[in-house]
Amino acid sequence: MTLHLDDLRVRRLGECRYDSPFSEMLSTKQTSPHYVAEGDRVLLEDTVSMLAEHSLPPGRVPSFEAAGPRRKIYFDPARVTAGIITCGGLCPGLNNVIRGLVQELTVHYKVKRILGFRNGLQGLTAEHRNDAIELTPDRVRDIHNAGGTILGSSRGGQDADEMVDSLVLRGINILFVIGGDGGMRAATFLSKAIRARGLDIAVIGVPKTIDNDLPFTDQSFGFQSAFARATDFISSVSIEAAASPNGVGIVKLMGRHSGFIASYAALAANAADIVLIPEIPFALGGADGLLAHVEQHVRSKGFVVIVVAEGAGQDLFEEHGLPQHNGRGTDASGNVKLGNIGELLKESITAHLTAVGLAPAMRYIDPSYAVRSIAANAYDSVYCLRLAHAAVHAAMAGRTEAAVARWRRRFVHVPLSLMTSRGNQVDPDGDLWMSVLETTCQPARFGSAPDRGELNRAS
Numbered sequence: 001m002t003l004h005l006d007d008l009r010v011r012r013l014g015e016c017r018y019d020s021p022f023s024e025m026l027s028t029k030q031t032s033p034h035y036v037a038e039g040d041r042v043l044l045e046d047t048v049s050m051l052a053e054h055s056l057p058p059g060r061v062p063s064f065e066a067a068g069p070r071r072k073i074y075f076d077p078a079r080v081t082a083g084i085i086t087c088g089g090l091c092p093g094l095n096n097v098i099r100g101l102v103q104e105l106t107v108h109y110k111v112k113r114i115l116g117f118r119n120g121l122q123g124l125t126a127e128h129r130n131d132a133i134e135l136t137p138d139r140v141r142d143i144h145n146a147g148g149t150i151l152g153s154s155r156g157g158q159d160a161d162e163m164v165d166s167l168v169l170r171g172i173n174i175l176f177v178i179g180g181d182g183g184m185r186a187a188t189f190l191s192k193a194i195r196a197r198g199l200d201i202a203v204i205g206v207p208k209t210i211d212n213d214l215p216f217t218d219q220s221f222g223f224q225s226a227f228a229r230a231t232d233f234i235s236s237v238s239i240e241a242a243a244s245p246n247g248v249g250i251v252k253l254m255g256r257h258s259g260f261i262a263s264y265a266a267l268a269a270n271a272a273d274i275v276l277i278p279e280i281p282f283a284l285g286g287a288d289g290l291l292a293h294v295e296q297h298v299r300s301k302g303f304v305v306i307v308v309a310e311g312a313g314q315d316l317f318e319e320h321g322l323p324q325h326n327g328r329g330t331d332a333s334g335n336v337k338l339g340n341i342g343e344l345l346k347e348s349i350t351a352h353l354t355a356v357g358l359a360p361a362m363r364y365i366d367p368s369y370a371v372r373s374i375a376a377n378a379y380d381s382v383y384c385l386r387l388a389h390a391a392v393h394a395a396m397a398g399r400t401e402a403a404v405a406r407w408r409r410r411f412v413h414v415p416l417s418l419m420t421s422r423g424n425q426v427d428p429d430g431d432l433w434m435s436v437l438e439t440t441c442q443p444a445r446f447g448s449a450p451d452r453g454e455l456n457r458a459s
């Protein structure tokens with residue numbers, strides 16, 4: 001997809017006429033590698049060859065608006081009521097973002113009223129709009145020490161007009177939506193309804209997901225904490241598998257469409273023989289299939305350790321007429337329910353090894369919720385705080401229908417239309433997957449699984 005400068009423009013509610021409380025602090029700042037003045041931009045691409053391909057003057061090269069405080073702001077802070085919602089699956093750092101938003105809004109911008117809507121979009125329905133809680137620095141002081149979200153979260157759609165009514169009735173001028181791909185779509189959907197009514201309400205997304213499946217962000221917050229936790233489970237399973245005759249260790253990790261957690265955790269633990277991710281199809285049977293490789297590991301090394309992302313091998317259920325293992329259908333948010341690949345591997349590996357006289361000691365764990373419900377680690381805590389700062393600056397400067405993200409290590413504003421334009425997946429031809437292959441020594445393909453080109457042509 002070729003992006004042009006116009007695709008990267010962020011919508012503004014209007015001219016910034018108020019002095020920012022940061023204007024004094026900013027008056028001495030020059031544009032520098034660490035501070036970008038209004039008007040300067042962060043490049044979309046960062047290699048000379050990619051830039052050269054455009055053959056465009058510097059002012060037309062695709063670039064993002066840099067995040068950060070402006071000297072002039074759009075909203076009069078004294079009249080602002082801000083709202084915050086968290087939606088979708090849990091992710092380490094949700095409370096850190098809430099805390100960062102509340103602190104930045106109150107301490108620096110002196111915003112007096114912040115409402116936390118309960119349980120995701122549900123909190124914006126007529127039934128629940130009055131359940132919102134007042135968020136103050138006192139209320140959020142210690143919340144970053146705990147996982148989860150003090151506001152609660154949910155899946156499932158709500159009526160856009162009813163949600164906009166709630167924003168109007170509760171006097172909201174700025175809404176922060178902390179959510180994943182679904183949450184960013186919901187923010188877009190809400191923004192459109194707000195725009196259709198000509199309302200002066202800014203909507204800013206803070207992208208969250210342990211799957212790291214959102215585009216235009218180097219890594220989503222919480223991802224580091226989540227894969228670090230997942231690493232512990234891989235280490236435990238590998239110790240168990242190694243200590244048992246014909247040991248088979250399987251760890252199933254989250255990752256609906258993207259195998260980032262599986263790949264990073266496997267690299268960090270450096271104990272997996274096989275990593276299976278949604279981006280790379282694989283075959284179970286046949287001379288080069290997964291089962292033959294598992295058998296080979298057990299025969300030569302005595303045990304095998306497999307890390308599998310939940311979205312891997314979904315084509316196997318139908319292809320082999322295998323039971324769906326709770327798959328099929330969609331959840332309340334419209335996400336496809338997946339077949340349980342962990343159970344499928346456990347059953348087929350047990351059957352295969354037993355049939356060849358290597359009855360296995362199976363050590364299978366699915367630590368999914370244990371991985372995503374923890375508090376943010378130190379790295380993510382910093383990241384969440386800085387994203388929260390960027391989100392507040394963006395909203396106060398009248399940006400809307402945008403998300404804040406870190407892109408090529410700089411904080412930027414990304415139009416929601418781009419955030420929801422595609423997913424982010426492990427590139428089978430990229431350096432991350434190459435590192436996985438180098439570490440595990442697994443083959444590039446298990447069996448005669450169709451290559452990606454064939455799959456794309458078929459769909």
Ligand SMILES: Nc1ncnc2c1ncn2[C@@H]1O[C@H](COP(=O)(O)OP(=O)(O)O)[C@@H](O)[C@H]1O
Nearest residue numbers: 088089155156157179180181182183185186333
């Ligand atoms: N296309 C959409 N339009 C409006 N709301 C959506 C859309 N997609 C998802 N949502 C809502 O956004 C919320 C979060 O989505 P979900 O997929 O559950 O989690 P996540 O934000 O983590 O991806 C849910 O309440 C869901 O109903």
Ligand SMILES: O=P(O)(O)OC[C@H]1O[C@](O)(COP(=O)(O)O)[C@@H](O)[C@@H]1O
Nearest residue numbers: 088089180208209210211254255256
């Ligand atoms: O059981 P739940 O709550 O529906 O969540 C399961 C999903 O949540 C995730 O952890 C994260 O998904 P979202 O970021 O889209 O919420 C997925 O990896 C997983 O498929």
Ligand SMILES: [Mg+2]
Nearest residue numbers: 088180181182
């Ligand atoms: Mg999602």
